[in-house]
Amino acid sequence: xxxxxxxxxxxxxxxxxxxxxxxxxxxxxxxxxxxxxxxxxxxxxxxxxxxxxxxxxxxxxxxxxxxxxxxxxxxxxxxxxxxxxxxxxxxxxxxxxxxxxxxxxxxxxxxxxxxxxxxxxxxxxxxxxxxxxxxxxxxxxxxxxxxxx
Amino acid sequence: xxxxxxxxxxxxxxxxxxxxxxxxxxxxxxxxxxxxxxxxxxxxxxxxxxxxxxxxxxxxxxxxxxxxxxxxxxxxxxxxxxxxxxxxxxxxxxxxxxxxxxxxxxxxxxxxxxxxxxxxxxxxxxxxxxxxxxxxxxxxxxxxxxxxxxxxxxxxxxxxxxxxxxxxxxxxxxxxxxxxxxxxxxxxxxxxxxxxxxxxxxxxxxxxxxxxxxxxxxxxxxxxxxxxxxxxxxxxxxxxxxxxxxxxxxxxxxxxxxxxxxxxxxxxxxxxxxxxxxxxxxxxxxxxxxxxxxxxxxxxxxxxxxxxxxxxxxxxxxxxxxxxxxxxxxxxxxxxxxxxxx
Amino acid sequence: xxxxxxxxxxxxxxxxxxxxxxxxxxxxxxxxxxxxxxxxxxxxxxxxxxxxxxxxxxxxxxxxxxxxxxxxxxxxxxxxxxxxxxxxxxxxxxxxxxxxxxxxxxxxxxxxxxxxxxxxxxxxxxxxxxxxxxxxxxxxxxxxxxxxxxxxxxxxxxxxxxxxxxxxxxxxxxxxxxxxxxxxxxxxxxxxxxxxxxxxxxxxxxxxxxxxxxxxxxxxxxxxxxxxxxxxxxxxxxxxxxxxxxxxxxxxxxxxxxxxxxxxxxxxxxxxxxxxxxxxxxxxxxxxxxxxxxxxxxxxxxxxxxxxxxxxxxxxxxxxxxxxxxxxxxxxxxxxxxxxxxxxxxxxxxxxxxxxxxxxxxxxxxxxxxxxxx
Numbered sequence: 001x002x003x004x005x006x007x008x009x010x011x012x013x014x015x016x017x018x019x020x021x022x023x024x025x026x027x028x029x030x031x032x033x034x035x036x037x038x039x040x041x042x043x044x045x046x047x048x049x050x051x052x053x054x055x056x057x058x059x060x061x062x063x064x065x066x067x068x069x070x071x072x073x074x075x076x077x078x079x080x081x082x083x084x085x086x087x088x089x090x091x092x093x094x095x096x097x098x099x100x101x102x103x104x105x106x107x108x109x110x111x112x113x114x115x116x117x118x119x120x121x122x123x124x125x126x127x128x129x130x131x132x133x134x135x136x137x138x139x140x141x142x143x144x145x146x147x148x149x
Numbered sequence: 150x151x152x153x154x155x156x157x158x159x160x161x162x163x164x165x166x167x168x169x170x171x172x173x174x175x176x177x178x179x180x181x182x183x184x185x186x187x188x189x190x191x192x193x194x195x196x197x198x199x200x201x202x203x204x205x206x207x208x209x210x211x212x213x214x215x216x217x218x219x220x221x222x223x224x225x226x227x228x229x230x231x232x233x234x235x236x237x238x239x240x241x242x243x244x245x246x247x248x249x250x251x252x253x254x255x256x257x258x259x260x261x262x263x264x265x266x267x268x269x270x271x272x273x274x275x276x277x278x279x280x281x282x283x284x285x286x287x288x289x290x291x292x293x294x295x296x297x298x299x300x301x302x303x304x305x306x307x308x309x310x311x312x313x314x315x316x317x318x319x320x321x322x323x324x325x326x327x328x329x330x331x332x333x334x335x336x337x338x339x340x341x342x343x344x345x346x347x348x349x350x351x352x353x354x355x356x357x358x359x360x361x362x363x364x365x366x367x368x369x370x371x372x373x374x375x376x377x378x379x380x381x382x383x384x385x386x387x388x389x390x391x392x393x394x395x396x397x398x399x400x401x402x403x404x405x406x407x408x409x410x411x412x413x414x415x416x417x418x419x420x421x422x423x424x425x426x427x428x429x430x431x432x433x434x435x436x437x438x439x440x441x442x443x444x445x446x447x448x449x450x451x452x453x454x455x456x457x458x459x460x461x462x463x464x465x466x467x468x469x470x471x472x473x474x475x476x477x478x479x480x481x482x483x484x485x486x487x488x489x490x491x
Numbered sequence: 492x493x494x495x496x497x498x499x500x501x502x503x504x505x506x507x508x509x510x511x512x513x514x515x516x517x518x519x520x521x522x523x524x525x526x527x528x529x530x531x532x533x534x535x536x537x538x539x540x541x542x543x544x545x546x547x548x549x550x551x552x553x554x555x556x557x558x559x560x561x562x563x564x565x566x567x568x569x570x571x572x573x574x575x576x577x578x579x580x581x582x583x584x585x586x587x588x589x590x591x592x593x594x595x596x597x598x599x600x601x602x603x604x605x606x607x608x609x610x611x612x613x614x615x616x617x618x619x620x621x622x623x624x625x626x627x628x629x630x631x632x633x634x635x636x637x638x639x640x641x642x643x644x645x646x647x648x649x650x651x652x653x654x655x656x657x658x659x660x661x662x663x664x665x666x667x668x669x670x671x672x673x674x675x676x677x678x679x680x681x682x683x684x685x686x687x688x689x690x691x692x693x694x695x696x697x698x699x700x701x702x703x704x705x706x707x708x709x710x711x712x713x714x715x716x717x718x719x720x721x722x723x724x725x726x727x728x729x730x731x732x733x734x735x736x737x738x739x740x741x742x743x744x745x746x747x748x749x750x751x752x753x754x755x756x757x758x759x760x761x762x763x764x765x766x767x768x769x770x771x772x773x774x775x776x777x778x779x780x781x782x783x784x785x786x787x788x789x790x791x792x793x794x795x796x797x798x799x800x801x802x803x804x805x806x807x808x809x810x811x812x813x814x815x816x817x818x819x820x821x822x823x824x825x826x827x828x829x830x831x832x833x834x835x836x837x838x839x840x841x842x843x844x845x846x847x848x849x850x851x852x853x854x855x856x857x858x859x860x861x862x863x864x865x
Contacts, residue, residue, distance in 0.1 A: 019499055020506050022528045025842045026553025026634040028504060029597060033623065036616035050501045067527045068506075075499055090208070093234035097547055100209040101386075102534035120188075120233035122208075123553065123634050125181070182624075184631040184646070207546040239546050239637040244645075256631050308770075333538075 010056070010082070011138035012045045017055035017079070021072055022105065023062025026123040027089035031059060033126045044134060052078045057133070063091040063098045063105035064112060076113040082144035084116040085109075086136065088129060093118045116140050186240045186256035188233050196252040197292050198227035199313035202242035211235040212242060229253065247293045247311050272312055272328040276303045280325035287316035287326060330390060340384045340391060341398045347377045349404055352465055352479060359408050359463060359479070368479040375473065399469040405447040406463040406479070411437055413459045420451040420460065449482070494827060498527050502605055502831045505841040511821070511830055518830040521821035523813055529845040536803050541567050541641050541773065544800050548791075549635050551805060552843040554597060557590040558784035559805075560639040566791045567641045569778040571771050579643035579767045580720040584758045585656070586630060586638055588751040592663070593622040594785035595703070595744040595751075598838040599674075602741055605835040608680055614670050621659040628655055643768030653759045660752050671745045675738075684738035688820040688833030691735055698815025701808045702787025704837055707743040708735035714783035724761065727754055740836045773797060784808055786838055807843035 018031050034041045035048060052058065052075050064072060076085065087109055090096040095107025109115055117136040119129055181187070203212045211232055217225030229242070229252070240255035276287075276296075281303050288296045288303070295309035296316060305316075320326035330337065351372055352359070358368055374395070385391040416438065421429050428444035429451060431437075452462040462482040469475050492513050498506035506527035512520040532551055536544045541563075548563040549556045561583055568575060575583075600615040623633050629652055630636040638644055674680055690700065695708035705712055706729065713729040715721045730746045732739040775797035781790050787808030794802040816837035824830045 017499065018504075020504075020528070022506075022530060023842065024550040024553040024556070024635075025505065025840060026550070026556065029554055030634060032504070032597070032600075033616065033620065035613075036620055037613055038617060038620045050499065050503070052499055062528070063530065065527065065529055071498070090235055090237065094208075094210050094232070096235060097208045097237060097550060098530045098532070098535065100535060102531055102537065104529055104531035104534075118234060120236070122237035122550075125633060127180075182628045182631075184629075185627065186631040186637070205542065207543040237546065237635070238632065239635075240631070240645075241542065241546070241637075 007142040010142045014046045014056050014138065015051075015054050016046055016048045016057045016059055017050050017052045018048065018059045018061065019052070019072070019075055021060060021062045021068040021092070021109065022065030023089065023091050027061035027091070030123045030126050030129060031061070031088065034130060039126050039130060041130070044130075046133065053080070055079045056083055058083065058085040060085055060087045060092040060109050060115070061089055063095045063103075063107040064109050065105055069106055069112065072109065072112045082142075084136075084140045084144060085113055086133065087115045087118045089124060090120060090122045093120060096122060184256055186238050188236050188238060189231050189240070189243055189253045189255040191229055191231065192250070192252050192254070193226050193228040195248045195250055196226070196228040197248055197313075199247060199292060199311045201245045201247060201311045201313070202229050202253055204312060205241050205245045207239065207241065208235045208237050211237070245311075272314075272330055273307065274305045274310055274312065274314075274316060275327045275329055276305060277325050277327060278302050280322050282322055282325070284321060286319045286321065290315050290319045330394070333385065336385050337394050340381055340394055343377060343380060343384065344395050344398055345402065345404065348372065348399075348402070348465070348467065348475070348477065349406065352404070352406055352463075352477070353408065356408065359406075359461065360410055362461075362463070362479070362481050364481060366481070368477075370477040370479075372475040372477055373473065374469065374475060396469050399467045399475055402467050404465045404467075405449070405482075406465060407440070407445065407447055407449070407452065407460060408463070409438075409455075409460045413457070414438055415457055415459070417456065419456060420454050423450050423454045425450065452482070496831065504601060505839070507839070507841050509831075509834060511827060513827065516826050518821060518824040518827055521817045521830060521834075523817045525841070525845055527845075528842050529847070533803050533805060533846070536800055538799055538801075540799055541795075544803070545640065546635075546637065548805070549637065552807065552809075552840050553634055554840055555590065555594050555784045555786060555789075555843070556635050557586055557638070558782055558789055560636075561587060562780055562782040562784075562789050562791045563793070564639045564641045565782070566778050566780045566793045567773065567795070568771070569780060570776040570793065570795055571641075571774045573642055573769060573771050575643050576766045576769055577763045578647075578765045581724070581758045581762045582644045582648060582767060583639065584720055584725065585755050586626065586636070586644075588754045588758075589622055589626050589629070589656075591751050591785045592748050593619050593626065595748055596622065598785075598836075599741055599744055601838075602737075602832065602835045603674075603680075605832045606680060606683060611670065611674060611680070614666070614673075618663050618666055618670065621663050625656045625659045628652055640768065641773075642771040643766070645768070647767045653762075656755070657759065660755060664749070664752060667748065671742075674745070675742060681738060683829070683832075684736065684741065685734075686736050686738075687824060687829050688737045688740075688816075688836065689735055690815065690819045692733070694819040695735065695815065698818055699811040700787075700815040701811055702783070702785070702838075703730075703743045703747060704740055704812045704815070705787065706730060707732050707739040709733045712788070714781050714788050718782065725754055725757055737833055737836045740838075744838070786840060786843070787812060805846060807840075807846065809838075809840040809843040810846070812837050813839045813841075813844055 018028060020028055033039065041048065058076065058079060087093050091107060092109035095105055098105045099107050117132060119132040121128055198214060200214055203214055206212045212229050214227060214229050216227045219225050243251060243253040243255035246253045283303060292313060293309050293311055295306045297304055314328060317326050317328050362368055381391050381395065418431055421431060425448060426444050426446055428441040430439055432439050449462050452460045463479050464482055465477055465479045467475050467477050494511040494513055496509040496511065497503050498508055508524035510522040510524065511518045532547055536547050545560050545563050548559045551559050596615050596619040600612050603611040603615060626636065627633045629648055630638040690708050692709040695705050695710050700708065700710065701712065709731060711729065711731060716729065727750050730743050730750065732743055773795060775795055777794045779790065779792045781788050789808060790806040792804040793800060816834060820833050820837060821830045824833060
């Protein structure tokens with residue numbers, strides 16, 4: 001009974017923190033566009049406020065740069081359980097165009113922290129981000145919450 | 150005060166509340182405009198496997214060309230596979246795709262005109278007119294018609310060329326059709342230098358064999374490529390490119406080697422003034438004649454000058470095939486045979 | 492006391508470390524620590540062809556990505572001595588101005604968010620969506636458009652595309668006046684903005700502030716004046732203000748939007764017929780070009796060897812803007828909240844600003860002593 005209530009709450013109220021670990025800002029502005037009245041992220045119970053200490057979902061953007069190699073793990077540890085990380089855009093998934101000779105990145109992000117879902121695109125459209133978060137986010141958080149017990 | 154009321158009133162305006170009430174939900178916001186470039190669509194059956202898309206793609210991991218297994222119906226299809234996690238949706242692959250109709254489609258209304266099909270390839274195809282026998286095999290094989298006969302010479306149109314390399318395979322004359330790497334000339338020079346230096350040192354170290362070599366005798370060695378492959382890969386990290394450069398260089402290579410037995414040398418010092426680069430000198434402390442290898446031209450003047458025939462002169466040739474072993478043949482020079490004295 | 496903010500913080504949108512030196516509530520001094528977004532794009536472009544380089548230059552910055560590709564293309568056109576068809580130049584102007592509108596609206600909305608004024612934040616973002624729609628309609632992508640190529644633009648556009656763009660512009664204009672008035676004349680925000688984060692004209696010149704940030708302090712500099720397309724065919728006025736505070740910077744960005752809208756209207760009205768792309772035979776040589784990105788002047792210096800790009804150097808507007816923000820704007824600010832807001836009005840784009848990495852003798856990379864080296 002308690003678990004069921006917890007699941008409902010977890011599914012319907014998600015706090016999101018955008019972690020830009022070295023991208024071009026393209027994915028970040030698309031995440032900001034999600035807040036606009038056009039898409040209205042908050043109608044789905046998702047609230048973006050960029051504080052890792054309160055976040056349920058970390059939205060990773062950007063290929064992991066030198067300075068983020070240690071810091072990414074630290075940020076992930078600071079988020080309370082249950083938490084998931086979602087990779088937005090190509091950079092955290094494969095390193096995109098930066099992952100070649102001369103580049104200074106350490107992609108993919110899944111080398112450093114567990115990534116639950118990937119949203120391909122450079123950058124993905126807001127609708128694609130929304131679709132992916134809604135498809136994977138609530139259930140993954142609820143599952144992870146039960147796992148931890 | 151009035152401004153404050155106006156300010157509060159502004160929050161409750163109709164247009165503003167409408168915008169929120171009209172906030173679209175799932176299906177409608179996913180609408181994509183006509184021109185939207187989504188991930189490229191692959192039509193497997195049209196692909197000619199030229200690899201233009203992989204070469205042109207700015208993202209290194211986005212496109213891979215795969216080949217299905219052969220079965221009884223015939224050869225398996227070759228076609229590109231797009232990795233969505235790396236594709237940046239630029240549509241450049243669709244722009245360079247040379248097939249008709251297109252194998253790769255991405256978005257609408259692209260300017261896909263032949264004169265813009267410039268493929269950013271590392272390799273440039275050139276025909277050596279001196280060696281070309283004008284058999285026109287390459288012209289018939291070329292899938293995009295880039296090769297033509299202009300003023301009695303075969304000519305590759307670089308704007309049309311898709312760098313598929315098929316002309317190189319059909320060419321019956323070794324060296325008439327060339328795929329030249331254009332972007333890393335300095336690295337190529339370094340690689341060839343490394344290869345030549347290694348081979349020369351290798352032969353020089355076989356002193357005893359060289360000194361025992363008869364006039365008409367041959368020395369044969371098998372030098373495995375693996376000995377200096379690690380260093381070569383450091384200079385040019387691409388396996389295929391490095392191997393090709395070494396193969397081309399080694400098969401044409403002819404090294405001249407100068408060697409003498411220091412014990413037999415009579416220290417007459419006649420070779421010293423004759424050397425054009427002054428690389429031979431007399432070391433008084435050690436009481437020997439020394440040669441500076443880095444400045445030596447291997448011109449053989451010292452060999453011709455030496456009145457006691459102590460200085461020996463050898464010519465080495467090499468061949469490198471698919472088995473990655475450099476077959477080396479060393480032979481004594483028969484220059485100056487008439488005044489050969491013992 | 493030093494208050495460190497970032498790299499991930501509710502007040503910041505991008506990873507950067509702000510160090511605010513405070514005396515009580517008052518912020519005396521600020522310092523910015525870079526180094527979280529350096530990717531080494533210039534090094535990747537070296538030795539590539541322009542076809543690949545143009546997509547890489549697009550990813551220097553995701554917000555003003557368009558102007559980077561245009562400057563890149565124009566630099567290579569200058570090297571190769573190619574004249575771009577007039578129709579392509581007009582299409583470039585349309586896209587450039589649409590990009591400027593969305594960037595300015597985003598910059599202002601970020602400022603309102605950092606002032607915790609959700610209404611204006613939402614309203615401005617709503618306006619921005621119309622500009623984004625127009626961009627997606629015209630170019631095929633919302634952010635990294637892939638629209639420019641050396642020698643022109645990739646696709647032609649016709650009435651089918653211009654009509655919805657004009658409709659979208661009308662929608663922006665309808666709402667725009669009220670939104671601007673809500674900020675400029677409303678009592679809540681203006682009082683918090685006036686006189687905060689002051690930068691005089693002298694300081695702006697000394698700190699080399701460019702774009703709307705410089706123009707809000709009275710610097711008369713707009714690189715669209717001097718660009719061949721704008722000079723020959725377009726008529727617009729450069730917005731300048733003299734106050735140099737947060738209020739002026741936000742209003743400068745707001746006031747540039749009607750100018751951009753009128754530029755797009757002029758372009759759509761007078762667009763000539765003809766080709767939109769011309770083949771380019773790349774020559775070897777060196778060229779430098781300056782252009783006005785939404786945030787200010789973007790400079791590209793490119794050297795080619797006839798086939799590949801030998802050397803490239805990029806100078807982005809965010810470097811001087813963020814530097815002058817830390818040096819002059821956040822110097823004597825009443826509260827920490829105002830300091831963060833001041834940082835937001837300088838429209839920082841960290842991805843643009845990180846162009847250098849310094850490797851010390853142990854092979855460890857740091858970008859901490861960035862300004863000591865320069």
